Amino acid sequence: MDSSVEETVPETESVAFMKLALEQAKLALDSLEVPVGCVIIKGQKVISSGRNRTTETRNATRHAEMEAIDVLLEQWQKDGLTREEVALKFSKCTLYVTCEPCIMCAAALSIIGIKEVYYGCANDKFGGCGSILSLHTNSSRKVTCSGISKRKEFKCTGGIMASEAIALLRSFYEQGNPNAPKPHRTLVPRV
């Protein structure tokens, strides 16, 4: 809604990529899905995108991040890449997602070993990158004692075009029930 803050500063790279993620979120909204979208960037190029598909699939785990990751895994395996090569590629990827990854997606992003994540609004209910759990860091965790690979950390920055992301989510829940009473006050999630 009020994007004046973003508009007064020059459009940074992160804003440009977040706009693409917001485009994905809008596609979700058009399909009556919870509007969350993302893009994956490698070498300044968009190499994958995804949007929430939980209603269509009746699979509540089909979040934007999972969709975008699956696109890459399928492509890279078709190209005949080994697991090592795929892991190396993921370690050079940056994700832009309109809402803080949930606990499941944050864990998934750590498992694949993504390099960096930028998100829009925080997710106070089940955010996995600081809101409820901090799965992008090793800090609050036991050290794994087995020899097999340890938990991978990734850099995480929130608050990129958060108000746009929130506006989309609001319009989804408002259109979901046209009879819903108008709010007396506006609920602004912590960003």
Add this chain to the structure above:
Amino acid sequence: MNGSVDETSVVSSEGWTIIHIPEKPPVLPHLQDTVEVLASAIEPKHADTIVRKLNHIAPLEGLRHVKRIRKTCLDGGKSQLFVILCLASGNDGDSNFVPEDVLELANTYQLSTFTTKVCKHAASTKEEWEEQCKLWPTSFHPPTYNIDGITGFSEEDSSAVFNFMKLAVCLAKSGTSVVNAAVIVDPSSRQVVASSCDQVLSCYAPRENTSKGSCSSNQAEGSSEVVKASNEAKQSYKDVCCLHPWGWLEQQSQVGPDSWHPLRHAAIVAIENSAARDRLLFPVSGQSPDFSQEDYKVFSPPHSSLKRQKINTNVKHDERMDHHRNDLLCDSTRPYLCTGYDIYFVWEPCIMCAMAIVHQRIRRVFYTFPNPNDGALGSVHRLQGERSLNHHYAVFRVSLPEEILKSEALATASKID
């Protein structure tokens, strides 16, 4: 690490046990809040009189769970009684505060007082209570469960639980290596809705275990016989994905995998299978907004009256399949995700899988082996206790009798670190 035992554990005659894993871990005695009280040794013959007087002149307000008298056994079979006289400090924090009447009583019976600690809050679990009593005895009123059939297992229920867990164990051991397995069950019809093994390396799960297969106890027993043959002595369980989520690069298979996917843990695939079954059984074209998930509802207007339709979870799918196979089922009979369903794991799920089953609205989770590396239901995290989540499931550990563990070559699984 093994979660905690509370009073709701159910033991079967064959040595299976169902243990409830509560939402919050038991509090260690040194972490429980305590208050200081003034106490004294007393003669047993005066005990009744003193307690009656104290209850009148210095009732232990706010400490109703604390027993007034403590009995300590001494050497030689003798015992010594102690009584709490009053709180050691007054409301104003004055540490020398002792009511006049209590001082008088202490003089009358020539009591020599000392200060000691008691637990401030009543215990919420049996373990907490046991720890409290080491400081000073308290009383414990176990919380009553049996809400919505979430806990309280009848004999029939628990034997169904054991059979479904047997099925999960069979699946986990059915490939070339031991992996995790997930079985989604509709407890109202005792039908398997979907199941899967880990598919991070696809060669582990050659057979598809989609939809409506049901496994009787006989079938489960039969396959465990097969499993006995392929017994490997030493296991590190490194192919169990939830135990080693970051190990997908190093996980080996005897045959090279044709395809692989680092996120296809058993639960993720089982959810996918159950969603596929849902679409097959209820192929309604129009998407009702009533079914859209509330996961991001935090952003909705605070006074929104959006009430999601409550779906009857007691649908007997297979009956419906028989009678209406060619009919489109009306929306009201369609299950909403896995609402009302249970899931069985051999290993406690990792945090990714544990959150996935929150999203899919699973009602109860059963697992056998704790997961010290990334277990999200008591070992490392305790997702069932995260109050901010919009859905909560009840969690149980099903411990297997020794014979089953041995026959399944899983005897070391409960000891891995």
